[in-house]
Amino acid sequence: QQQVKQSPQSLxxxxxxxxxxxxxxxxxxxxxxxxYQQFPGKGPALLIAIRPDVSEKKExxxxxxxxxxxxxxxxxIMDSQPGDSATYFCAASMGNQGGKLxxxxxxxxxxKP
Amino acid sequence: GAVVxxxxxxxxxxxxxxxxxxxxSLDFQATTMFWYRQFPKQSLMLMATSNEGSKAxxxxxxxxxxxxxxxxxxxxxxxxxxxxxxxxxxFYICSARSLLPYNEQFFGPGTRLTVL
Numbered sequence: 001q002q003q004v005k006q007s008p009q010s011l012x013x014x015x016x017x018x019x020x021x022x023x024x025x026x027x028x029x030x031x032x033x034x035x036y037q038q039f040p041g042k043g044p045a046l047l048i049a050i051r052p053d054v055s056e057k058k059e060x061x062x063x064x065x066x067x068x069x070x071x072x073x074x075x076x077i078m079d080s081q082p083g084d085s086a087t088y089f090c091a092a093s094m095g096n097q098g099g100k101l102x103x104x105x106x107x108x109x110x111x112k113p
Numbered sequence: 114g115a116v117v118x119x120x121x122x123x124x125x126x127x128x129x130x131x132x133x134x135x136x137x138s139l140d141f142q143a144t145t146m147f148w149y150r151q152f153p154k155q156s157l158m159l160m161a162t163s164n165e166g167s168k169a170x171x172x173x174x175x176x177x178x179x180x181x182x183x184x185x186x187x188x189x190x191x192x193x194x195x196x197x198x199x200x201x202x203x204f205y206i207c208s209a210r211s212l213l214p215y216n217e218q219f220f221g222p223g224t225r226l227t228v229l
């Protein structure tokens with residue numbers, strides 16, 4: 001019940017296309033859903049995050065869509081660029097667990113020029 | 114803002130030695146820091162939660178005597194890998210939790226440990 005399932009495991013997108021990564025969770029007590037971007041040999045960097053009281057959040061080319069009833073959320077990267085090639089992780093946490101993050105399995109995105 | 118540093122960025126040691134990794138929040142105070150381990154092409158695995166001034170809380174399966182965590186101040190947590198063995202070779206990443214925004218964690222750049 002603590003799991004966050006992420007798909008796909010890998011994704012190849014053409015430059016200028018839309019990259020879509022999906023995550024699903026079981027525990028309805030989760031109240032914070034961040035997405036992280038990680039380049040090889042580096043630590044994850046927070047991209048964008050959402051709370052369950054909103055259905056969508058957009059920051060630049062990155063958008064989170066959140067479906068509370070389906071217990072799913074997704075990351076959309078518009079106008080994907082080769083520089084977006086990285087591994088993306090979704091995560092979830094509960095406020096009453098001190099911010100402990102449960103990570104998805106990760107998606108390796110490759111954007112072809 | 115919200116920068117977390119780790120030192121060293123990489124370390125090579127002989128089997129049986131101990132290695133200390135430092136994690137610092139540079140521009141904010143972090144009452145809670147987290148330590149993760151990551152194997153190649155895998156997700157981050159939480160090892161322990163470190164609260165300033167108290168004992169760390171370890172995840173199931175993580176040996177507390179092997180991975181010693183100290184959170185002596187609001188800006189510094191250390192992870193010591195004691196009597197390291199080749200199977201301890203991994204990428205260790207810390208994160209620091211800021212109180213605002215809500216539950217946001219900022220990650221360090223990671224430390225690559227190689228045990229020969």
